[in-house]
Each structure stands twice: as C-alpha cells, then as structure tokens.
Amino acid sequence: MLGNGVVGILSETCNKWERRAPLTPAHCARLLHSGKGNAGVARIIVQPCTKRIYHDALYEEVGCEVSEDLTDCGLIVGVKQPKLEMILPDRGYAFFSHTHKAQKENMPLLDKLLAERATLYDYELIVGDHGKRLLAFGIYAGRAGMIDILHGLGQRYLSLGYSTPFLALGSAYMYPSLAAAKAAVISVGEEISTSGLPSSICPLVFVFTGTGNVSQGAQEIFKLLPHTFVDPSRLPELFETARSKNQQSRVMKRTFQVYGCVVTSKDMVQPKDPNITFNKVDYYSHPERYTPIFHERIAPYASVIVNCIYWEHRFPRLLTTKQLQDVTNKRRTLVAIADITCDIGGSIEFVNRATTIDSPFFRFDPLMESYHYDMEGSGVICSAVDILPTEFAKEASQHFGNILSQFIGYWATTKDLTELPRHLKEACITHRGALTSLYEYIPRIRNSTTDVRYNASNGNHLAGEERMIA
Secondary structure (H helix, E strand, O other): OOOOOEEEEOOOOOOOOOOOOOOOHHHHHHHHHHOEOOEOOOEEEEOOOOOOOOOHHHHHHOOOEEOOOOOOOOEEEOOOOOOHHHOOOOOEEEEOOOOOOOOHHHHHHHHHHHHOOOEEEEHHHOEOOOOOEOOOOHHHHHHHHHHHHHHHHHHHHHHOOOOOHHHHOOOHHHOOOHHHHHHHHHHHHHHHHHHOEEHHHOOOEEEEEOOOHHHHHHHHHHOOOOEEEOOHHHHHHHHHHHHHHHHHOOOOOEEOOEEEEEEOHHHHEEEOOOOOOOOHHHHHHOHHHEEEOHHHHOHHHOOEEEEOOOOOOOOOOOEOHHHHHHHHHHOOOOOEEEEOOOOOOOOEOOOOOOEEOOEOEEEEEOOOOEEEOOOOOOOEEEEOEOOHHHHHHHHHHHHHHHHHHHHHHHHHHOOOHHHOOHHHHOOEEEEOOEEOHHHOOHHHHHOOOOOOOOEOOOOEOOOOOOOOOO
16 A cells, blocks of 8 residues: 555644645645656545635645545645544555654554554654755744734733734734735834834844744744844843933833844853853753853843744753743843744743644743733733644645655655655654664653653754744
C-alpha cells in the first residue's frame, strides 16, 4: 500500500478553529496533471470537511475524489495530528506530529503509528542545507499574533482609562483576508498619526525577541503603524527624553508614533565572567556560563513584549515570575505580552496555559501571582494561542502548499527510504512500524525526567531561535 501513488487529505479534527489545508485545490490540480518529484500522483482523495477554508466542491472540480474512506491511499497528509482511530495500517503519513521531542501528550499517537506499522514524515523536521526549516507557518503566526495583541491592547488601555486607536482593531480571524487585516492596521496607524496617543502611556515600546520568521511576521504588521526602531542600548535614553518633555510641558501632549526594539541573545544574557564578551556559539554550547539580563535592561522599558524565540530548559528564561515582580515594583510600564511561541511554562515562566482564538487573553497579576480572564485590575495581559496561522487560513494554506506540493510525489511513490532526497529521508520518524535511526533517542527521553530536545537533522541542541510553530 505504501508508495502506491494515491494521496489522501485528512479532515482536520484537532481543534474547532483549524481551517487550514495542507494542499489547496490548485496544488492538487498541478499534482494530478503534471506530477511532482520523481513520479506523478495517480489519485487524490479528500475527506469531506465543512469548515475547511477550501470547500469540497473546489477539490472535485480539479479532479479529486471526496470521500471519508482513505483506505486506497498509500500517503495521507494533514496539517495537525489526526485522531488515533484515523490511523490506518501500513500507510505513510505527513503532518505536524509534535513527537520528536517525546512530547508526553503525543506519545499515544506515536505508539499508534508504530503499532500500525505506519511511516511518519514530520513537516517540522524538513530542513534545508543551511539548517533552516523548509515547511513552516511561522510568518503567519507572527502576523496573526501581532494583530491580536494590538486588538487586546486597545481593550486593556480602555480598562486603564485610555481611549486609543487600537480599540477599533479586531482579532485577525475577523478579517476575510490578510490584506483586509493589514488595511485595518493601516487605518489605526493613520489615526495615531493624526490624533496621537496619550503621552502618559508613551513612549509605547514593542519589544520583539528573535529575528526568525515569527518575528519578521510580527514586525511586518508593526511597520504598518507610524514607528521608529530603537537599539536596545537606547531604551533608557528614549524614556528619559520622553519624561523630560512631559515635565517641561504643562499641557499633556500627544505622541504620534510607536517604537520597536528587536532583541537577540546578546540582549537577553551576559557572560558570568566579566572578562569575556558575549559569544553566541559559546552561549548555545554552555548556557550555564551566562546569566540573564533581559529583566534588567529590556523589560523595564517595554510596553509590549512580542515573544518569538525557541527555548529549552537548559537556558535561562526570558522572564521569570520573580523578575516580572521586580520589574512591576520598579516601573509599571509593561502592559501586554504576546507569547506567539506559545511555549507553555517556557521562556516566559508565568505563561502556564494556552489561550484560544475566541478567548485569546488572560491577565496575570505578578504581585498576587493570580490569573484572571478579564481586562480589569492589575497586571499584564498575555496571549498564547497555539494555532495562530489558521486565523489566516487561506493565505497560510497557499504558502504551505507551495512547498509541500514539491515533496508529495516523492512520498507518494517511494517505498524505500534510501530513494528519498536527504531532507525528506531525515524527516521520517517511523518507517514500517519502527523508529528510524535518527529518532531512536525518543524512548530514552520518554524514560528520563530530563527535558532534552534535539534537532534531529544534525543531532545538535536547539536554542535561542524561533520556536517551530505549526
């Protein structure tokens, strides 16, 4: 059955908001009529789904079959993990499995795939020659996450007694397209340019962590507002200048722009040894030699932290609960955190829960260490939505399928892993019911209390870069 040239597309079942498709009707049409990879695709069978961004009829129009029954398919693709009962024996599967770090919640899925002698290709592990992922939704997560936090910022400031142009902005999913959402942000920016922001909440500083696709997507939306980017070293000067102007004026002035600041590892930690300078390679290899500084040099000046970095436990956290308490006692500047990485209990310690698209925020009061689901009261609002890209389901599916469609022909017709290109072969976690050699470490992690995370493509640990967002 494996490698028979028949491809199935799963109905997404993991979340009510999941509307993405791994392949659009246009991608399917090209696969059916021209083939990709080392051979053509004979048939494509699409499971019916009434919430998918592309209607079933659109797939039928290009020659796909629509059926719940995928038993004829040798390769079955989706976006997120299917239900266990959907796994068929002796098939190939491709989706974001979230299993290669031995994530506890997904071990039943891995066990099911092994028991059914299935072959699993994980999109997250398809890495190019330069170590960068080839298949990712990160830029869409950044775009949607940034729009959502601007939406929340308007509500939060209103509860604090300030009317701002952000109040007119909706959540990302409320717009029919990315272009429409961008137009709404531009409109907010025009209002800031003409009417300004209350000086008492300014300078309004957005701090972006990391420089990967997630951060780039968030910054892309931010740049639609009237803005100036500031080097991390100039944040104290920015605040002193603003304070001086306010003290000199008897009339509360308005501010007509926002500020952005991009920080990387060197702004988050420093060497414990004062005689050496920061070295990125050394930090990734020996994080125990470094001490955190983000809470002292960056967080006190941030209005909004947009977190876009990958993190693992052997590295210092970006911001702990105790550090936030210290920041709050010294300066009540921080209003919101957009944890676009949605790394629960990760680099931002107090983000200990995910939020949802229809309820994207919680309020954390650091002094009371309490959580609330309203905009009133003390603390910071936090967003941590784990499927942000689906808020732009159509554009995200098109973007993703443009790359995925190049791999389908190989997977659909190959029975022997040795026939695959390196980047596709190394993305295979299980083959015919056994873990492949690159992923034989998974049982050891399952049996260990230590949180060890691997970059399976080269055997190295990952740190400090954007999280692998699905």
